[in-house]
Amino acid sequence: MIKLIGILVVALGFALRFNTLLVVMVAGIATGLVAGMSFNEIMELFGKYFVENRYMTLTVVLMLPIVGLLERYGLRERAETIIRRTKAATAGRVLIFYTAVRQISIAFGVNIGGHAPMVRPLVSPMAEGAARARHGDLPAKTSESIRAHAAAAENIGNFFGEDTVFAVGAVLLIQGTLHAQGYDVGLWALSLWGIPTALVAFGLLVWRARVLDRKIAQSVAKPEAEK
Amino acid sequence: MKLLSLEVFYVIAGVFLLLVAAGIAADRAHPKRWGSALFWGLLAVTFLTGKSLPPVVVGYLMLVMVALAATKQMGFADKAGASPAERTASADRLGNWIFLPALLIPGTAVVGTLLLSKLHWGDWWLLDSTNNVTVTSVCLGAVVAVGMALRLTGARSIVPVGEGGRLVETIGWALILPQMLAALGGIFAKAGVGPVVADLAAHALPTQFPFVAVVAYCLGMALFTICMGNAFAAFPVITLGIGLPFIVQQHHGNPAIMAAIGMLSGYCGTLLTPMAANFNLVPAMLLELRDKNAVIKAQVPLALSILAANIGLMYFCVYRF
Numbered sequence: 436m437i438k439l440i441g442i443l444v445v446a447l448g449f450a451l452r453f454n455t456l457l458v459v460m461v462a463g464i465a466t467g468l469v470a471g472m473s474f475n476e477i478m479e480l481f482g483k484y485f486v487e488n489r490y491m492t493l494t495v496v497l498m499l500p501i502v503g504l505l506e507r508y509g510l511r512e513r514a515e516t517i518i519r520r521t522k523a524a525t526a527g528r529v530l531i532f533y534t535a536v537r538q539i540s541i542a543f544g545v546n547i548g549g550h551a552p553m554v555r556p557l558v559s560p561m562a563e564g565a566a567r568a569r570h571g572d573l574p575a576k577t578s579e580s581i582r583a584h585a586a587a588a589e590n591i592g593n594f595f596g597e598d599t600v601f602a603v604g605a606v607l608l609i610q611g612t613l614h615a616q617g618y619d620v621g622l623w624a625l626s627l628w629g630i631p632t633a634l635v636a637f638g639l640l641v642w643r644a645r646v647l648d649r650k651i652a653q654s655v656a657k658p659e660a661e662k
Numbered sequence: 663m664k665l666l667s668l669e670v671f672y673v674i675a676g677v678f679l680l681l682v683a684a685g686i687a688a689d690r691a692h693p694k695r696w697g698s699a700l701f702w703g704l705l706a707v708t709f710l711t712g713k714s715l716p717p718v719v720v721g722y723l724m725l726v727m728v729a730l731a732a733t734k735q736m737g738f739a740d741k742a743g744a745s746p747a748e749r750t751a752s753a754d755r756l757g758n759w760i761f762l763p764a765l766l767i768p769g770t771a772v773v774g775t776l777l778l779s780k781l782h783w784g785d786w787w788l789l790d791s792t793n794n795v796t797v798t799s800v801c802l803g804a805v806v807a808v809g810m811a812l813r814l815t816g817a818r819s820i821v822p823v824g825e826g827g828r829l830v831e832t833i834g835w836a837l838i839l840p841q842m843l844a845a846l847g848g849i850f851a852k853a854g855v856g857p858v859v860a861d862l863a864a865h866a867l868p869t870q871f872p873f874v875a876v877v878a879y880c881l882g883m884a885l886f887t888i889c890m891g892n893a894f895a896a897f898p899v900i901t902l903g904i905g906l907p908f909i910v911q912q913h914h915g916n917p918a919i920m921a922a923i924g925m926l927s928g929y930c931g932t933l934l935t936p937m938a939a940n941f942n943l944v945p946a947m948l949l950e951l952r953d954k955n956a957v958i959k960a961q962v963p964l965a966l967s968i969l970a971a972n973i974g975l976m977y978f979c980v981y982r983f
Contacts, residue, residue, distance in 0.1 A: 438855050441846070442889050447934060455943075456835055457732040457844045463849045477841070478721025480852060480934070484845035486712040486720055488911060489672060491840040491940055492868040493709075495948075496675045501811060505764055507744050507912050508815045509753025513760050516753065547768035547773055547798045550945040552804070556764055559949060562886025567768040583956040587933075590957075593685035594943075596931040598922065609921045612898045616906060620918040622770070626955070628837070628922035635971045639964050 441466035498551035510556050515564030524565040526581050530588040533558050536641050537592025538633060547591055558584040561635060568653040577654040584647050588640060595636035598629035608636030665788050669713070671801040676709030682827035697735025699852035701727055702830065705838060724842070731835035738831035756814065764813040767803040774799020788814045833947045838953075850890060859886055860903020871913075875908035876977045883924050884931035884969055891937025891953035893928030900924070915980040923976045930972070934958060 441462040448458030460481075467477035502510075518524050537548045547553070559582045566573055566581060573581075598605050606625045613620050685825050686692055704723050712720065730736060730754055744752075753760065775795055794935050832966065869875045881902050886896035907913040909967070919931035928941040934936045937957070942957045951957070 436858065438853055438858050440957045441850060441853075441855065445889070447844075449859065451683065454728075454732040454835075455839060455936070456728045456842055457840070460843060463846045464750070466846075466855065468851055469878075472853075475718055478725065479716075479718040480721070480849050481716035481845045482715075482720030482722075483843050484848040485724055486708065486715075486717065486842045488801075488844035489709060490668060490842065492837060493668070493671060493675055494797060494800055495940075495944065496709075497671060497801050499765060499829040500678060500822035500826030501767070501807045501866060503827075503829050504808065504811050504815070504817060504822040506723065507749070507825045508756060508760060508811075508817070509749040509751075510760050510764060512746075512750050512753040513756070513758070517758075523863060534837050538693055541690075543877075545772050546800070550948055552764070552800070554945065555948050556778055557797040572789050575813045577833070578899070579951050579953070579956060582949040582959040583946070586942075586949060586957040587964065589945070590941050592959065594932065595926065595968070598926060599783055599802050601952065605925055606922075608894055608897065610903060611819060613917055613921055616902065618906075618910070618917045620921065624918040625922045628919045630850060631975050632923060632926045632968065632972055635975075636964070636968050637970075643964055651743045 437469050438466065440469055445657050486587050495548065495551045498549070498650070502551060502556050505556060511560035514557050514560040517569070518561045518564040519568040521565075525569065525583075525647035525648045526562040526566040527646075529558065529562040530584060530644045531641055532649070533585075534588045534592040534637065537589065538596030538637060541593060542594040546593075548593060550586060550589055554585050554589045558589070572653060573651070574654055577651055581647065584643070587643070591636055591640050595633045598626065598633070601656075618641075664976045665786065666798060666802060668798055670799075671805075672712065674805060675707045676802075677948065678823065679703075679706035679709060681832070682830050684704075685824070685827055686831075686975045691739070691807070694735055694737035697730050698737065698831070701736055701835065724845075727835075727838065737836055738828075739835070746816075752815070758812060759898050763807040763814065766807045766810060767800060769802025770806065771796060771799045772846060778802075807895070830949075832942060832950065836939065836943050836947045839943060843937055843939055847890050847892055847895045851895060856886070856895075856899030857903060859889070860899055861960040864904055864907070869904075869908040869912070872909075872913045872981055873977055875904075875913055875915075875982065877973055879905045879920065879924055880910055880927040880969065880973045880976060883928040884934070887931030888935040888937065891932070891935055891939070893925060893932055896928050897921075897925055900928075909980060913981060916983050919980045919983060920976065923972050923980075927969055927972045930965040930969040933961040 444462040444465055445458060463481060464477055467480065475613050516527065540547050562576055562581050606622055610620060610622060611623055683699045683706060686702065687699035688694060692698065704727050706728060708720055744774060778788050778799065812819060863878055866873055867878045869878060879900065880899040883896055886900050887893045889895055901921065901924060905920055909920050910917050919939050932941060936943055936955065945956055946954050946957045
């Protein structure tokens with residue numbers, strides 16, 4: 436039971452809004468100490484895993500110079516212009532289209548998305564641009580909500596396409612874990628049973644995207660009604 | 663021999679971060695000049711020499727970085743970048759060509775994954791395909807795209823460092839959160855936190871009912887992922903602790919269906935937790951949202967309804983096929 440102290444520290448730390456890095460470090464140190472490690476051993480583990488997981492930060496860091504450069508030369512403005520010319524575009528439809536492309540491509544093992552390379556420079560300006568083309572200037576809250584939904588669309592497309600059709604990381608982990616326990620399951624069976632959830636996730640994203648479009652319309656209509 | 667491995671890109675990223683740190687140190691007007699410069703300098707060191715430094719040294723460097731962030735020694739001046747008028751003018755001048763470098767990145771990811779990873783001259787391989795080919799290809803795309811964009815825009819070669827540095831500072835210390843959380847997950851696993859959680863859940867619930875077993879497994883995956891921030895870490899623990907003993911052994915469910923839908927239930931947890939910083943918090947900073955939890959809030963209705971659908975799907979399928 437005492438081993439769960441780390442989870443408690445994290446829950447309390449997040450609830451009381453301490454600095455997140457500090458909360459994580461304290462949780463790790465507390466968990467290590469109650470498990471009988473020395474302080475140096477804990478630092479060693481932190482260092483080891485930090486270096487092993489540099490790839491998580493790498494893809495974001497290497498993307499920033501190119502995204503910054505292109506934004507400086509008007510990438511987001513151009514993305515908005517293009518979408519303004521597409522009469523049928525709405526913020527929600529941009530997100531639906533992006534999620535569909537993302538789910539299908541990653542199902543075939545091709546990872547073309549990402550928050551830094553796609554969502555910030557292309558998807559979110561297109562979604563915001565589509566909304567502005569229809570409704571004119573948006574309240575700050577509405578435009579932040581569009582951006583948050585763009586990030587959500589990226590995550591849904593990424594998570595719920597990956598385990599279908601073509602076997603990748605997660606499917607191999609599942610197979611390995613079950614194999615170690617004496618259960619042999621085929622990669623195809625695992626991929627097949629990922630499809631229903633992938634379809635459900637896409638359907639639900641379509642619903643959320645429509646709700647978003649309706650909310651955008653309301654947020655713009657309200658101030659006018661008060662006049 | 664591998665020409666391009668992840669190590670090459672760690673060094674490139676390290677050099678970039680070092681330049682950012684040097685730029686901050688040279689900026690007399692920077693509000694948190696030395697704290698910020700030190701933080702990004704130390705991160706650069708872990709990228710440049712991470713493999714050769716003893717892990718315990720990296721651990722203490724992290725302690726310093728956390729201390730800098732926690733005592734608010736980091737910040738950034740809202741430097742005026744290019745004005746909207748300038749950006750629109752250059753967007754009109756470049757037209758759709760500006761998309762070319764941006765689309766080169768996903769393009770390289772496709773070509774890299776499918777083709778470049780198979781290119782070799784004898785023992786000389788272009789890409790290191792022993793570890794993550796996608797990551798290596800995306801990195802290659804990003805570097806090539808900078809070169810193409812410099813030619814296209816005619817910008818000086820310092821511009822990507824300056825503009826990229828501005829974005830680095832916009833994200834701030836949250837940039838290293840995913841790595842920190844991965845480290846915490848590793849320590850949880852070493853200390854044996856998982857089995858304790860699985861045991862608690864298994865003893866508290868009436869798993870003699872097949873439906874309860876399914877609910878316990880799916881919710882267990884989601885909840886434990888919320889705690890750990892990573893469905894991959896939750897999967898072995900919850901599957902061995904709840905899934906296999908109750909769904910498969912006690913009620914003779916199909917292990918493939920259980921595991922496939924179980925992992926996807928874990929992903930619902932990922933959508934809900936600040937512990938999955940790379941998916942939820944870093945994007946919020948990157949998109950300059952005032953509410954750091956805005957992405958999670960947008961995902962709550964999705965995550966809960968997908969989780970409910972998973973429980974239904976698993977209950978109707980796992981004992982039938």
